[in-house]
Amino acid sequence: MSAFIADRMNRSQHRVEIPEKPDLAGAVRRKAPVPDFRVLFESAPGLYLVLLPDEPTFTIVAVSNAYAAATMVKREDILGRGLFEIFPDNPDDPETTGVQNLHASLRRALESGTPDTMAIQKYDIRRPDGIFEERYWAPVNSAVLDENGRVHYLIHRVQDVTEFVRLKLRESEQANLSSELRSRANRIEAELFLQGQELADAKRLAADLERSHKALRKSEFRYRRLFESARDGILIVNGEGRFVEVNDSFCRILKTTRERLLDAHFSEFVPPESASDVQRAFLKLRNDWNTPIEFPFRALDGSIVELEWTSSSKYLPGLYFCACRDITERKSLQATSLRVAAIVESSVDAIVGEDLDGTIVSWNRGAERIFGYKAQEVLGRHISLLATPDGFDEMAGILKRIGGGEHVDHFETKRRRKDGQIIDVSLTVSPVRDGSGRIIGASKIARDVTERERTAQALRATNAALSRANADLEQVAYSASHDLQEPLRIVAVYSEMLKKKYGGRLDRQADEYIGYTVDGARRMQQLLRDLLACLRATDGGDAQVVRVDASEAIGHAIANLHAAIEESGASITYTGLPRVMVDPVHLQQIFQNLIGNAIKYRSNERPCISVKATRRNKEWLFAVKDNGIGIQEEHADQIFGVFKRLHPSGPHTGTGIGLAICERLVRRYGGSIWVESSPGRGATFFFTMPDSTT
C-alpha cells in the first residue's frame, strides 16, 4: 500500500510527508502472499474516494471503480485534483449546500479522527457533457490515522440514494406506487437503516436542533414584535440604571428617539421635584414588582408624563425589565371626576339621579338638606315621594320628556319635604346616557327657591307700592299744577289789568312793582305749563303707539320751530331715518325739544344741526348733533333734570323743562338719552328708540 500511495504521490502535484513503515511489520507480512490491494480497492463494490487531509483542497488520491462510475468521471481525470474542483455545486441550483456540508463533515472527521456521518445530501453530478444530474447521497467520512494518531487519509464513502429519494418524493404524488417499487424502497430503507444507525441518531439530533432553533427564532420574532408593538413603554435597564433596550412606545412616551434613549440614565428623565419619590419607588419596584407604582417622567419636550410602572429582574440578573403606561389622561380624568364628585356632593342644590322609571339612584347632601330625607332613606324609592298631592302627573310628564331626550331648564314647581312642608323649587333636568348614548335615566338639579320666591314677592309688592306712590305723587303734582293755574291766571290777568288801568297813574315805583308782578305771574304760568307737559310725558294713558317714520316727525318739529329756524338761519339735515314704534306726538316732541335746544344754545356760527340714526342691537340710536356752545362734561347729567338750566339769564331763556321732557319720553319707550359734548365744540344728543321690526 505504501508503494501504491507512493506511486500516487509521485503522480500527484501535492507533496505530502508520508512516514516510512517500520521494517518489522514488513518482515512478518512477507511470509504470507500479499494481495494486490490496489486492484482490490479499485474493484470494491462500495463507492470510495481517498483524500489527503490537505484542507481545504482535499486532494483526491484514490477512487474506486464504482465511485468513478457513479459520478461519471474517469480515474485519470480526477486523481491528484481537488475534491471540490471535480465535484462543484450545481450552479443552476441556488439552494444547494452540497459543497458546504461535505466540507464541514470532512473537517469534522479531520478534527475528531472519528467517522462523520452526513445526512442524506443532494449533491448533483456534472455529466461529461457538462450538464448536472440530480443526485442524492448518504456520505460517511472517516479518517485514517497513522501510528502517531495523526490523520493520514480521509476516506469518503457514499451510497447513491437518488432512486430512493426520488421514490420517496414521488410517493406523495403517486399513491399507486407498484408493490415492487415499494418493496425495493423498503429494502433500500432497511439497508440504509442498518448501515446508518449513527446517521439516524445524527439526523434526529439535527432535526431536533433545527426545530428548536426555528422555534427559538420564531419565538424571538414573536417577542420582538410584541415588544415593538406594545402600547405600553417597555424597557430594559441595567444595574447602573441605564437603558439597555427600549421599545417604540417608550420612545413615543418620552417624545424622542431610540438612539437618544439607549445608554441614557433614567434619572435624566425624572423631574427634580419628584426625584426622591422615584428613588423610593424604584426600591419598592425591585422588591415587589407585582404592584404597579406611579411616578412621572419628564419627556424630552419638557412635558410631565404620568406613568404607571411595573418591573421585574426575575429573568436576567442585573437587568430590570420595566413596563410603563401613560396615565396622564387617566389621572386628569380621575382628578376631574373627583372634583365633579366633590362639587356634586357639596352643592347646595339638590342633585338627584333617577332611572327612567323614576327610581332614585343618587342623592347628594344638597338633596338631603332641601328635601329632608337622608340618602339611605330614599335610594331605591320612587321619586314621587317628593310630589305634592297634585304634582304626580307633572313628574311623570318630566320623565317622559327626558326619555325623549329633551332637557328641562329652570322649571318652577313645588315639592314636598319629608316634614310635609311644600317648597318652591326650580328644576333643571337632563337625560343621562350610557356609553352607547342610550338614555338610561335623568339627572335632576333642584334649587330651593322658596326664599327667593318670598323675596321676589316682597320685592314685587314693594315695587307695586312704590309705583303706586309714584303715580299718586305724580297725580298730586299734576292736580296741584292744574289747580294752581286757576288762581295764578287771576293773578296774572289782574296784574295786567292793574298795569293797563293804573300804569303811569301811580308813582314810578308802583309801576315797577306792577311790572314785577306781571312778569312773575307769567313766568310761573310757564313753569306750570311745562311741569304739566313733563308730567303728561310719563302718563301712559293716552299715548298712541304706531309705526312712525322719524323723518316725518322731524318734519313736524321743524314746522313748529319755523320762527326760530328762520330767525337763526339754522340748517337742519337728516337722512336715512328709520321707522320706530312710538306715539308720533312724542317723537315729534323729542326732536322739537332737541332741535329747539340746539338753536337756543347756538354759538356765534350759523347753527348746523344734523340728525342721524344707526341700528344698535334691537334698537335705533339717534344722534342730534349741533355746532353750538356745548356743555361742560360735569353738567352733562344735570341737564335732563326738571327745571335745570345752565344759563340763569341772558339770551338763553327757558324754564329748563325741554330735556326733562325728552328724557321722560325716551324712558317711556325703554330707551335712554345722553349727551356728549365739550364747551365750544357743539353737542351731540343721543337717544335710543326700539326698532319697529322687533
Added chain:
Amino acid sequence: MNRVPAGEQRSFSQCRTQQLESRNAFPKPLVLIVEDNPPDLLLVREALREHSVNCEVAVAVDGDEAADAIDQIDAEAMPVPELIILDLNLPKRSGHEVLGHIRDSVQCANKPVIILTSSDAPKDREEAARLGATLYIQKPSNLEDFMKIGAEFKRLLSRTNGRERQ
C-alpha cells in the same frame, strides 16, 4: 225791570225782581252769565264793555241758581236771555247739567250758549259739544286774550238780535 249796567255785579234774585217790575220797558238784549268766580265775572263784564256790547246782564252764581233761572224764564217770570255764558266748574250743579237743562227748556233751547271755562280737557269739550254748546272757550290766561272774547259775545248777540228783527 231796570237795566243793570254792564260791569255791575248783581245776584240773579235781584235781577228777577227787577224784571218782573218792568217787563215791557226792556229795550236791550239780556245776557245770562253763570259764573261762581267774581274776578272772572268781572272780566266777562270788562270784555263786554271793551267791545261796547249794549246789553243787560243777569248773573247766576251756582248750578242750582242757573237751573232755577231757566225754569223762571220758561214760566215767563223772567225775560228770555239772548246769550248765555256758562262756566263748567260750578258749585251744586255742573255746567254740563245746566247746559242740558237749557237745551231741554222751552224758551232757551235755541239760544246761543258759550262755555267759558278754565278746563281744556277733551272730555269736557266733547260733552259740551254733545249737549249743544254753541262755542267752547278756555279762559285765557292773559288780559289781552280775555278781552278778545268780548268780540265773540258781540258776534253771537248781534246774530240772534238780527234774526229776531227779521
